[in-house]
Amino acid sequence: MKKVALFLTLIILASASYAAFDKKITFKGKTLAPTVFDHGKHMAVKGTTCKACHPAIFKQKAGTSKVTMAAINKGKFCAVCHKEKGKAFAVAKNCAKCHVKEGVY
Ligand code: HEC
Ligand code: HEC
Ligand code: HEC
Helix, strand or coil: CHHHHHHHHHHHHHHHHHHHCCCEEEECCCCCCCEEEEHHHHHCCCCCCHHHCCCCCCCCCCCCCCCCHHHHHCCCHHHHCECCCCCECCCCCCHHHHECECCEC
8 A cells, every 4th residue: 555655646646747847958069159959948838848858859867869951851859849740840041040049059
């Protein structure tokens, strides 16, 4: 019985931290401004779970997924959703939405 209670508590704690997960990941560009991936803004999209991205699209350790623009342009990584008629704005023509920095893109 105690074990069950502990298990349930852990689930409740896990789901609470779930909604609040807002870690920002910075992909350092070489020629363009860095791209910041914001967990908080993505988790705020209704129906999004960690499994939408982990582990199928991205590894759960910053800098290990080998994300490149060439791969994105082939429909991988961010472009699984960021594409024409996808869940989010398409990559083409929206460079500055991801490569954000005052006055630069
Ligand atoms: C959905 C977000 C997103 C959009 C939109 C996007 N990119 Fe990227 N881009 C990335 C990510 C993530 C990387 C990986 C950054 C790195 O190299 O560390 C990247 C990397 C790059 C790089 C290589 C790194 C550098 O700074 O030289 C270039 C060049 C690039 N993007 C150009 C573009 C252009 C041009 C567009 C518009 C047609 C565009 N990107 C739109 C996310 C995006
Ligand atoms: C829309 C896609 C997406 C969703 C949803 C998502 N993540 Fe991530 N996550 C990423 C990306 C992108 C990275 C960076 C991967 C890389 O750099 O290789 C990342 C990295 C991480 C990291 C590594 C952080 C570090 O500093 O090493 C953790 C931990 C993580 N995510 C946990 C979660 C959890 C927990 C959830 C659900 C609450 C979640 N992610 C949902 C895209 C996502
Ligand atoms: C599982 C689907 C999914 C993946 C994968 C994904 N996104 Fe998004 N992203 C969304 C949705 C949905 C929105 C909100 C709708 C919109 O803005 O078009 C969004 C919004 C954004 C925004 C605007 C909000 C903000 O944070 O300022 C940026 C920038 C962004 N994503 C960058 C990225 C980058 C960079 C990657 C890859 C490292 C990525 N996304 C991967 C689904 C995704």
